[in-house]
Amino acid sequence: MATIYEVAALAGVSPATVSRVFNGNTVSPEKQRAVREAAAKLAFTPNKTARRLRKQSSEVVALLIPDIENPFFTALARGVEDKAQESGFSVVLCNTDDDPGKELRYLQIAASEQMAGVILAPASDEADLGAIASLGSPVVAVDRTTPYPVDAVKVDNRAAGIAATTALFDAGHRRIACIAGPVGIESTEDRFLGWRQVMTARRAAIPEGYLQHANFRADGGHAAMRHLLALPEPPEAVLTTNNLMGVGALQAVVEAGVDPARFGLAVVGELPFMFLTPPAVVQVRLPARHLGTTAATMLLERIGGDAQPPRTVVLRAELA
Amino acid sequence: MATIYEVAALAGVSPATVSRVFNGNTVSPEKQRAVREAAAKLAFTPNKTARRLRKQSSEVVALLIPDIENPFFTALARGVEDKAQESGFSVVLCNTDDDPGKELRYLQIAASEQMAGVILAPASDEADLGAIASLGSPVVAVDRTTPYPVDAVKVDNRAAGIAATTALFDAGHRRIACIAGPVGIESTEDRFLGWRQVMTARRAAIPEGYLQHANFRADGGHAAMRHLLALPEPPEAVLTTNNLMGVGALQAVVEAGVDPARFGLAVVGELPFMFLTPPAVVQVRLPARHLGTTAATMLLERIGGDAQPPRTVVLRAELA
DNA sequence: GAAGTCCAAGAAATCGATTTCGTCAAGGTC
DNA sequence: GACCTTGACGAAATCGATTTCTTGGACTTC
Incomplete structure (x- = not known):
């Protein structure tokens, strides 16, 4: 996999200029063209790990559900995924088995992997959001709420x-x-x-x-x-x-x-x-997919800078 | 979140020594104790992104399945997850919707995120494993095979x-x-x-x-x-x-x-x-979970250095 | 002509953990 | 005593992308 240094050398510019072409605007059209051609020739894909470390953020969100074999949660996951993808985010699906220990481990991984946020169907009222909260990463609780002051979506x-x-x-x-x-x-x-x-x-x-x-x-x-x-x-x-x-x-x-x-x-x-x-x-x-898309929408709003107080959205179930 | 530099300062050693305590052995017992105490006091968790960038590897494997709402694939995922976790690996579950374009995108993400390997239920015979293969990351095809020379597990x-x-x-x-x-x-x-x-x-x-x-x-x-x-x-x-x-x-x-x-x-x-x-x-x-655990076992063997020629394991289905 | 402003772009720093390199001290052998 | 080996450990480099800082040139205003 080509690095930004190889692209820069081929294009005859500095790595900072390559980065500017793809992330900023102050590059002359002539140098932009040279960079884009070099990047295409080398099939350049930015190293996401390096980006994540430098930027302290990523385009990945975690979804923690308690049982992957329950169709309710897989439908909810579909809703999350569809919405997140629309905005260029990937979803990491984590199966907590309704086990608070597993849940805590996944939350810690989300924090130490600079994930952009977490959507969480809590395994208990005792979900420990300390690690993720100390990073200021947004959390949305889905289907069940948590004592932490975070957004929530649930069914009535x-x-x-x-x-x-x-x-x-x-x-x-x-x-x-x-x-x-x-x-x-x-x-x-x-x-x-x-x-x-x-x-x-x-x-x-x-x-x-x-x-x-x-x-x-x-x-x-x-x-x-x-x-x-x-x-x-x-x-x-x-x-x-x-x-x-x-x-x-x-x-x-x-x-x-x-x-x-x-x-x-x-x-x-x-x-x-x-x-x-x-x-x-x-x-x-139960509106499982709608739960998912609503939770993802709220999380994306938080990632985008929304700073209003935490809110809870309540969706209605209906007799089939 | 505390960094290794903060732990080192509190323990009165260099960051290299902190790293050695957790990753190597050549540290005196006295300094080991100081480091462990400092790490505990600061609730130190290594930054996984930094580790990943430096080591060019991670303890994450990707599982690409074509339909998350099909119970066959969620059971397969459970098998993968159970086995991977035993060895300290996390599983990133990706839903390709049987779409080769989505599949390619996930494979590229796996490559640029330094994932340790990929278990793939291919969306077609045309799965493009170029990006992941050029990194030498192991791939195991599950349920369906691929023309690439990789391990495979399938049902007869x-x-x-x-x-x-x-x-x-x-x-x-x-x-x-x-x-x-x-x-x-x-x-x-x-x-x-x-x-x-x-x-x-x-x-x-x-x-x-x-x-x-x-x-x-x-x-x-x-x-x-x-x-x-x-x-x-x-x-x-x-x-x-x-x-x-x-x-x-x-x-x-x-x-x-x-x-x-x-x-x-x-x-x-x-x-x-x-x-x-x-x-x-x-x-x-169909032995869905067994497919999953077998695939994960094979992938873990590859991650561990197994270099024998690619093999295909065929599991039997049985009349219920 | 001098001073100030703006823009493009290279050099260097940054992110946090790991690894490499170099140095020192202690112990063993000749 | 001189030389070699081994182990402990700090300093510096490394990973790859992004951002910050600095510099030079062009243009405008007084």
Whole structure:
């Protein structure tokens, strides 16, 4: 790979002039032409590492998501990527496995790699943004917020929980349980608070054990559903606060010999490939890509110098 | 963020000594202790960009995949990531959208960012590895091969196509069509060659139009299936050469009012969430994660100095 | 003619970590 | 005692691109 010194020698100018041709304007047309020709002949590509070190910045942003195999997050990543690319930025996708230790490591890497900013679906309320914040790099929290004063984009999760639970009520169900994600995750809590709000408003009983916490994955939803079905007074319907747990719950229902068409299931998020889903399943569609593009837009504004106070944008989910 | 100069000043040594403490061995125990204490007090993290520029290498590898929303590739990515992390490497995941232009751009970025190597699911036979090859950085092709002399890991795709088609035959189907991916993709071609091989060996007719090419996605499979169903002599079964096209094909079958339980479908790859799948669907399970871990292992060996001639490892798919 | 201003462009410094080179001291061998 | 080897460690160079500083020439104004 050719260096700027080789281009300069071939063009008969100094390296500073080569740099000026590509980054600034005070070069005569004659020397500009010589430089561009030399660069083309040598297929010159600036060494991005050297640029990054000198400029203390780069055209790379990090996206930290908790589970690369969850279609919600891959759709969100697509949204981020599409928007970032429009502005000449690359996205480094980091999979935290919902593990705060992994998350911290990626945040440190983002800082020591001079990344232009970070979009973060936090693994917990304890995301440590110290390293990245001390550099003044912008951060946007997506889907879940963080105590740090940073921009955020999220879904109105309580409204999603309300809409899903209301739909189960409207379908005639009264004994409605809830399978939520791990304790301490904001989007989880808001969704089951929506469930509880509807149950309370409708004066429906919430028997002991009707709120189960699981691990966000199909196997967690499966285990929780089995637990619910083993209760003295099993539910006739269930809300799961994410899509993969909904799959696991439905699986447990089928395995227990319960007719899926008569069991009520509401899922926050989309079950993949809807036509294969029993007709009675309520799905609350999350705007995953829109979350991604919105987060990227906000981050790009910060990178571009936007200095207004941190804000939170709330997007609506909708019944599918 | 503290620099090595600040650590050196606090420890009362030169920056070269600080570097030696963390990278070499010729430092007295007394000075080692002073350096480590100073580094801890200042929360020193080496500036990775500076390291990378000086060393002309990094602990980052790139993984280029053609579709981040295809579960096959996200599982492959998980395999790569798990293996790379074991050895202290980070993975940069790049989504090429099966677009050779995007692929080329990412390859150039990998070169100008001094990445340690690239694992590449090529977007076409024309992947241009010139930039990365001129740096001597190792490349491993995964799932599909490339004309460049590099290591490769793939599935025995012809055997997968043979197994899938044979299973349809054994289920009693004789009019078996094939929906393949875009022309020119090696894995696609091997799979439909497997289909054709079985059809020929079993002396089954292949009417005009029984081989459809589609775009790898559910919508492509959907359109191709509709085309097949509109033939004068529609097939009673179909092989799709990837999972998403299988979903689209099944959707078209349902929409056409054909009973999915009586229509034969074989899919190379796993349909998501099997229990929702009509029981007659044949699935040939691809070892996606194993592809990933194998590719990463080979790349790490190359990074570590392995200089033997390029090799290709072929993994087997299996009937689910 | 002298002084001031502006522009183009080369030389040198900068970014932060690593490596190379040179020096000194200690120990061993002849 | 002289010479050689080894280890520790500081000073300087290196990586490649960008930015800052300085200089010279051209032009304008007084």
